[in-house]
Amino acid sequence: MTILLVVGLSTAVSACSDDDSVNGESEAENNGEIDTGSNDETTDEIDAGSDVGSDADDDENGEAPDDVGDDTGDDYEGPTYYDDIEPMMRANCTSCHIPDDIAPFPLQTYEDVKTFAPASHITMVEGTMPPWPPDDECADFKDHRGISTAEVEIFEEWMDAGYPEGEPGEDAGALEPTSVDIDGEADRVLDWGFDYKPQPPGDDEIDDYRCFAVDPDIDEDKFVNLIHTRPDNAEVVHHMIAYIAPESSVDELEVLENEDDRPGYECFGGPRVSDALWLSAWAPGEVPTPFADGHGIRLEEGAKVVVQMHYNIVNDPEGTDRTEVDLYFVDEEEYPEPVELAIVPLPGTDLFIEAGDPEAEVVVEAPQLPIDVTVHGVFPHMHMLGTEIRISAETGDGDVCLIDVPRWDFDWQGFYMYEEPIELASPSQVTMTCVYDNSASNQAPGRTPQDVYWGDGTYDEMCLGVFVLELPPGAAELL
Numbered sequence: 001m002t003i004l005l006v007v008g009l010s011t012a013v014s015a016c017s018d019d020d021s022v023n024g025e026s027e028a029e030n031n032g033e034i035d036t037g038s039n040d041e042t043t044d045e046i047d048a049g050s051d052v053g054s055d056a057d058d059d060e061n062g063e064a065p066d067d068v069g070d071d072t073g074d075d076y077e078g079p080t081y082y083d084d085i086e087p088m089m090r091a092n093c094t095s096c097h098i099p100d101d102i103a104p105f106p107l108q109t110y111e112d113v114k115t116f117a118p119a120s121h122i123t124m125v126e127g128t129m130p131p132w133p134p135d136d137e138c139a140d141f142k143d144h145r146g147i148s149t150a151e152v153e154i155f156e157e158w159m160d161a162g163y164p165e166g167e168p169g170e171d172a173g174a175l176e177p178t179s180v181d182i183d184g185e186a187d188r189v190l191d192w193g194f195d196y197k198p199q200p201p202g203d204d205e206i207d208d209y210r211c212f213a214v215d216p217d218i219d220e221d222k223f224v225n226l227i228h229t230r231p232d233n234a235e236v237v238h239h240m241i242a243y244i245a246p247e248s249s250v251d252e253l254e255v256l257e258n259e260d261d262r263p264g265y266e267c268f269g270g271p272r273v274s275d276a277l278w279l280s281a282w283a284p285g286e287v288p289t290p291f292a293d294g295h296g297i298r299l300e301e302g303a304k305v306v307v308q309m310h311y312n313i314v315n316d317p318e319g320t321d322r323t324e325v326d327l328y329f330v331d332e333e334e335y336p337e338p339v340e341l342a343i344v345p346l347p348g349t350d351l352f353i354e355a356g357d358p359e360a361e362v363v364v365e366a367p368q369l370p371i372d373v374t375v376h377g378v379f380p381h382m383h384m385l386g387t388e389i390r391i392s393a394e395t396g397d398g399d400v401c402l403i404d405v406p407r408w409d410f411d412w413q414g415f416y417m418y419e420e421p422i423e424l425a426s427p428s429q430v431t432m433t434c435v436y437d438n439s440a441s442n443q444a445p446g447r448t449p450q451d452v453y454w455g456d457g458t459y460d461e462m463c464l465g466v467f468v469l470e471l472p473p474g475a476a477e478l479l
């Protein structure tokens with residue numbers, strides 16, 4: 001289904017094969033964030049990658065087979081697939097665009113990339129692929145994804161030259177997913193124990209939010225340093241959020257699990273138990289990132305981990321899933337006194353969005369913090385009407401940008417961990433601004449605009465920032 005859509009897209013692009021019109025169009029649409037028209041941006045990373053290949057293999061390029069239909073002669077010195085484009089795909093695209101992964105088609109071979117080149121070009125120009133919603137001007141995050149202007153230009157040159165293939169190197173075609181580089185074995189593997197068949201609540205619905213409470217089987221408090229979510233069926237798993245449900249919520253969990261006769265319980269938006277704390281979140285393409293050495297989130301003895309799965313059954317209506325979550329604890333022999341991190345939400349619960357408002361703004365101010373706080377990461381969250389979310393802080397040392405997502409996409413969300421933790425000098429005040437489009441043009445199919453309030457439901461909204469904080473001892477009570 002998605003492939004059909006893509007083919008449609010690429011046809012639309014080839015219809016206006018003139019590059020300028022593609023650029024002009026997207027510049028107008030993307031608020032100038034990505035300026036593919038300009039040549040004056042320097043991008044060192046790219047030059048390194050592309051020059052190496054093409055210089056080294058010029059002679060071989062002379063033998064490029066004519067049957068690829070390109071217009072390159074013996075003296076062609078421009079980009080070729082094997083020298084320039086394959087490395088670019090490997091660096092930016094094939095972590096997801098390989099068979100059986102989350103992207104709808106592979107970009108693994110010459111034929112794949114050629115077929116999807118026009119569509120790929122549009123997504124690169126518009127900045128939607130590789131997906132990376134935050135604005136790079138705001139803050140430096142780990143595991144950054146992004147393709148540079150210079151890379152896009154090389155791709156354009158390659159398209160203009162008629163997709164020259166070039167000569168395969170030794171490991172051509174061996175594109176592998178970016179493997180997850182984790183040392184050692186997980187301390188716990190959270191597994192709810194059976195294949196679950198997602199079942200949306202209504203016949204014409206496609207989403208199922210299901211929670212499974214899993215016992216982490218610990219006999220003393222542990223500090224979780226790394227969480228690695230391993231979706232079993234990428235066709236149906238949309239996202240996952242793991243919560244810590246304290247021992248006091250065990251009775252509530254039992255009631256929830258008995259609500260219907262299927263395993264787990266229905267849970268859009270949250271775990272539905274009191275005092276649950278965030279543990280982690282996973283969204284497509286997420287690379288598991290450990291907290292700093294010796295840092296971790298406390299998992300209390302007696303607590304359960306509630307794994308909230310968001311399934312979308314469009315691609316595999318009959319599919320089942322048994323996602324597992326690996327937990328890695330801080331090694332307490334090496335770090336006898338782990339640094340405790342807390343995952344602290346800032347919810348704008350008195351949110352109101354008027355029916356029809358195309359640009360409703362909700363501003364949430366956190367209480368002023370009288371102590372220094374170190375922020376390790378942030379997870380911004382809204383539902384479907386959200387268009388933009390920004391979080392910043394006024395601190396004793398000046399203003400700090402914490403995250404800015406200028407084009408909110410519900411399908412791409414997760415924790416963003418800072419390259420270097422950010423210190424908020426006291427007194428500090430965090431402000432979060434959420435923007436929503438509640439006009440008729442931005443509604444779910446068949447719906448008309450309604451007044452919208454805070455809530456868990458698909459058609460409710462949220463303006464939520466979730467922070468990974470390192471607090472001085474005793475400071476948690478101040479929040």
Ligand code: HEC
Nearest residue numbers: 006092093095096102103104119120123129130131284285
């Ligand atoms: C983190 C995973 C990921 C990476 C990296 C990624 N893609 Fe995608 N891509 C997806 C997913 C998932 C979709 C399906 C649509 C969606 O969910 O946004 C998609 C869809 C597409 C589409 C279809 C049009 C569309 O926007 O839906 C094109 C074309 C595309 N990707 C090209 C690329 C190219 C080119 C790169 C590298 C420059 C890339 N993608 C990198 C995950 C990824």
